[in-house]
Amino acid sequence: MRRLTAALLLGATLSTPAAAFDISAMSPEEKEAFGTAVRDYLMENPEVLIESINVLESRQAQDAATTDLQLVQQHQADLFEDEASWVGGNPEGDLTMVEFIDYRCGVCRQFNQEVHDAVEEDGNIRLILKEFPILGEDSVRSSRFAIAVLQEAGPEAYAKAHDALMALRTPATPAALEEIAGDIGIDAPAVMARMDSDDVTAVLAANQALGQAMAIQGTPTFVIGDQMLRGVPRAGVAETIAQIRETM
Incomplete structure (x- = not known):
């Protein structure tokens, strides 16, 4: 149950608009439980972090290439x-x-x-x-x-x-x-x-x-x-x- 809860919560943070998932509205106990659940999920599924890092690096490379293209055009x-x-x-x-x-x-x-x-x-x-x-x-x-x-x-x-x-x-x-x-x-x-x-x-x-x-x-x-x-x-x-x- 804890793993399922963490997966659902992690999915919410990655794909749901901020307004629909407001951590600031949680009580201190809920925040602590949420953090523990997410940590446990990531420790058991580290490939999720690797996948996220790969996506981030790909996006950063694309952004850099677009910026460089604009710089060449400008100069x-x-x-x-x-x-x-x-x-x-x-x-x-x-x-x-x-x-x-x-x-x-x-x-x-x-x-x-x-x-x-x-x-x-x-x-x-x-x-x-x-x-x-x-x-x-x-x-x-x-x-x-x-x-x-x-x-x-x-x-x-x-x-x-x-x-x-x-x-x-x-x-x-x-x-x-x-x-x-x-x-x-x-x-x-x-x-x-x-x-x-x-x-x-x-x-x-x-x-x-x-x-x-x-x-x-x-x-x-x-x-x-x-x-x-x-x-x-x-x-x-x-x-x-x-x-x-x-x-x-």
């Missing part, structure tokens, strides 16, 4: 039409992928080649990289250097600097950055002088503002078409691109 211009960011892959591609990166981010480094391979294999992706340094002074210095290279020496030099920064395992000291500039054959003094310019600062400020508006707290973060992926997709970059293409 399309800043994401896809930003003239200050590097554009690679196929500039005329039918699918745009944006990646927020930090050169000191281990995951960004780990998947850098996978991102480039996926873009190259697809052949029809427009790739935009957004400098988003969040891991300290080395991150900021690296991003300032990359942006300065883009502004001073152009997109091809940026691509080389980007890969060199991703491969850099020592601190991004001025000497290390000057060495990278020399290795890729650009004017190191000019790039180093530009790093602290207002133009470079403006790019970083715009990216930070966009990241804040889109609640981006980590790298890498991807926007592929209208989908936002917070972190590396579990299925892999190439497979995720293929899945998104199926919905286009």
Whole structure:
């Protein structure tokens, strides 16, 4: 009888409007009996809790996906039409992928080649990289250097600097950055002088503002078409691109 009572009461709390089941109207004795019955039922049927948690997590994931979709729609211009960011892959591609990166981010480094391979294999992706340094002074210095290279020496030099920064395992000291500039054959003094310019600062400020508006707290973060992926997709970059293409 106690188990049946608990089941009925639990069902009431989960499916009945609050006004139809008012716990506040119970006497202290009734509240205590109700709590004991529910506890006993859940202890004997823990799968009910697991099922409830699974439903809750599914709803939360759906809500988050809907919110992210709205954020991408709201910030399309800043994401896809930003003239200050590097554009690679196929500039005329039918699918745009944006990646927020930090050169000191281990995951960004780990998947850098996978991102480039996926873009190259697809052949029809427009790739935009957004400098988003969040891991300290080395991150900021690296991003300032990359942006300065883009502004001073152009997109091809940026691509080389980007890969060199991703491969850099020592601190991004001025000497290390000057060495990278020399290795890729650009004017190191000019790039180093530009790093602290207002133009470079403006790019970083715009990216930070966009990241804040889109609640981006980590790298890498991807926007592929209208989908936002917070972190590396579990299925892999190439497979995720293929899945998104199926919905286009």
